[in-house]
Amino acid sequence: MKITKICCIGAGYVGGPTMAVIAQKCPDIKVTVVDLNEARIAAWNDEDTNNIPIYEPGLSDVVAEARGRNLFFSTEVEKAIDEAEMIFISVNTPTKTYGSGKGMAADLKYIELCARQIARVSKSNKIVVEKSTLPVRTAEAIKNILDNTGNGVRFQILSNPEFLAEGTAVQDLLNPDRILIGGDTTEEGQHAINALVDVYANWVDRARILTTNLWSSELSKLTANAFLAQRVSSINALSELCEKTGADVNEVAKAIGMDSRIGPKFLKASVGFGGSCFQKDILNLVYIAKAYGLNEVADYWEQVIIMNDHQKRRFSHKIVTTLYNTVSGKKIAFLGWAFKKDTNDTRESAAIYVADDLINEQAELHVFDPKVGEGQILSDLNYLDSRTPEENRKQMNVAENPYEACKGAHAIAVLTEWDEFRDYDWKKIYDNMMKPAFVFDGRNILDAKKLTEIGFVYKGIGS
Numbered sequence: 001m002k003i004t005k006i007c008c009i010g011a012g013y014v015g016g017p018t019m020a021v022i023a024q025k026c027p028d029i030k031v032t033v034v035d036l037n038e039a040r041i042a043a044w045n046d047e048d049t050n051n052i053p054i055y056e057p058g059l060s061d062v063v064a065e066a067r068g069r070n071l072f073f074s075t076e077v078e079k080a081i082d083e084a085e086m087i088f089i090s091v092n093t094p095t096k097t098y099g100s101g102k103g104m105a106a107d108l109k110y111i112e113l114c115a116r117q118i119a120r121v122s123k124s125n126k127i128v129v130e131k132s133t134l135p136v137r138t139a140e141a142i143k144n145i146l147d148n149t150g151n152g153v154r155f156q157i158l159s160n161p162e163f164l165a166e167g168t169a170v171q172d173l174l175n176p177d178r179i180l181i182g183g184d185t186t187e188e189g190q191h192a193i194n195a196l197v198d199v200y201a202n203w204v205d206r207a208r209i210l211t212t213n214l215w216s217s218e219l220s221k222l223t224a225n226a227f228l229a230q231r232v233s234s235i236n237a238l239s240e241l242c243e244k245t246g247a248d249v250n251e252v253a254k255a256i257g258m259d260s261r262i263g264p265k266f267l268k269a270s271v272g273f274g275g276s277c278f279q280k281d282i283l284n285l286v287y288i289a290k291a292y293g294l295n296e297v298a299d300y301w302e303q304v305i306i307m308n309d310h311q312k313r314r315f316s317h318k319i320v321t322t323l324y325n326t327v328s329g330k331k332i333a334f335l336g337w338a339f340k341k342d343t344n345d346t347r348e349s350a351a352i353y354v355a356d357d358l359i360n361e362q363a364e365l366h367v368f369d370p371k372v373g374e375g376q377i378l379s380d381l382n383y384l385d386s387r388t389p390e391e392n393r394k395q396m397n398v399a400e401n402p403y404e405a406c407k408g409a410h411a412i413a414v415l416t417e418w419d420e421f422r423d424y425d426w427k428k429i430y431d432n433m434m435k436p437a438f439v440f441d442g443r444n445i446l447d448a449k450k451l452t453e454i455g456f457v458y459k460g461i462g463s
Helices: 015-025 038-044 059-066 077-083 109-121 138-147 169-174 187-200 214-245 249-257 278-291 295-322 350-360 374-384 389-395 402-406 419-423 426-431 448-454
Strands: 005-009 030-034 071-074 086-089 126-130 155-159 179-183 209-213 331-335 364-368 396-398 411-414 438-441 457-459
Touching (some): 005 015, 015 059, 015 071, 038 071, 059 169, 071 077, 138 155, 138 214, 155 187, 179 214, 214 295, 278 295, 295 457, 350 364, 350 374, 374 389, 389 396
Parallel strands (some): 005 030, 179 209, 331 364, 331 411, 364 396, 411 438
Antiparallel strands (some): 155 179
16 A cells, blocks of 8 residues: 555644655655644744754754655644545543543543544544553554544554654654564554555565554563663762762773773763653553563652652752852853753753752753743743743743843853853853852763862862
8 A cells, every 4th residue: 555645633742843854855755743732833834943842953944845745744633634545643642640640641631633624524434643651552443443433444553663863753754774564463563554554565674663562562662761761860879979988080081981881871860850751651650560560660660760750859959069059149150951962852850850959949040042032941840730831931031142140140050061161161151140140051061170160169979
C-alpha cells in the first residue's frame, strides 16, 4: 500500500517537526497536522516562519519549504482524519495528577479521545501510528476501541516512537540512529509496517529501519529514556562525592567516557535533567513494574528520579548556604530557563524547581533566557501551586537582556547551557554586581579560571 495522505493529531514538539521533515522528504505525500489549539495552529501558519511556536535550529527552513505545497496545519481534525490513509497520534501523555497511579502512571485520556474520534469519523481502512510515548500494551486498548466501532472499518495499529533530542530534533529526524516500527505479526500487520517503512525509506537507509512486535517497540522507548536518564543521575551522584573528596567530576567523566564500553555521552554533571520525557517515562516504568509486582525493579528505576530531585535541591541549598545562609531580599540572576539549549521547551526544567526553592527563601529572582518569555516562566511557576500567582509575580522578574538581569545581583545561577552565555562581557557583569560576586554554574559551561581572575567567586558542579 502506497501512502499518499497522512494526518498527524497534535502539533507539539514531536508532531510538528516530525511531520515537517516527512513532508519535506516526501513531496508526493500530503501531510496535514491538526490540533484543537487555534493559537498554536495560527502560529504554525504565521507568514514569517521564524514565528512558528517551536524553536528548533533549522525547523523554520524546513517548514518554509514544505508548507502550502504538501504540508498543512489545520484545526479541521475530522476532515483530516477522514481523508488520511495513515494517522499519527502525537498528543500529550502527561503523568497522572489524580486517582489510581497518581504521580506515576501515564494519563492516557487524550490518547483514548483520539482513538474514539478516529473510530467515529473513519469511513475507510486506516493505519494508526502511536507517536506519543506510551506504556507497553497501550496499542491493545487503542485497537479495542477502534475495532468495536461497528462500522466495518479495519484498523492496523503501529508503534513508531520518536527518539528526538530537543535542540537537535531536525538533525535527528534527517539522520536518525534508527527508526523503530512495531506492529502485528499478522499478514495485515506486516503490510501496515511495510507502508510506514516505505515512507521513511524516502530518506533513511532501510538498514536503519528496525521492525519489531508492538510490545517491544512500546517498551523500547521507555527503556531508552530510562537508560539515558540513569547516566545523568549516575554522574550527578558522583559530582557530590567529587565535591567532598577534592576530585573533579569533569576529569572523572572524561576518564570513564574514554572506555569504549561506557562512552562519553550523557556524562555531563549538571543541576539535573529536565524535559518532557525522562521523568515521565521513568515514573511510567516504575508504575508498570509495581503493577506486575516487580518491586525491586521499580525501586531501582525510581532511584534515578530521587537522585535528580536531590541534585536540584542541592544546587539551590548551595546558593543559600554560600550567601551566608540567607537570600532573603537578595537579587539572584538566572541565566536560562529552558530545560536545555536550542529549545524553548521548559517542561520539567531544573530552573523551575531551583526558582521555587529560592522564592521560598524570599529571594528576588531576575531571569533571562534567549527563547523563553515572561508568560511561560510565570506559568511554569504557577503550575507548581506553591503560592499564589500574585506572590510569584512579586518575586519573579523577567529581563530583556542578560546585563539587566545581572545588574546589582548578589549571585548569578546558570541553569541552561546556552552557548551565548560563554561570550558575554563578564567584566562588565562583574563591575555591576554586588560584591563578593558569586557565579553558580549549574551546567559547567563557563571558564572558571577566567571568571576567577575577573574577581568572581565561581562555584561549579562536582569540583
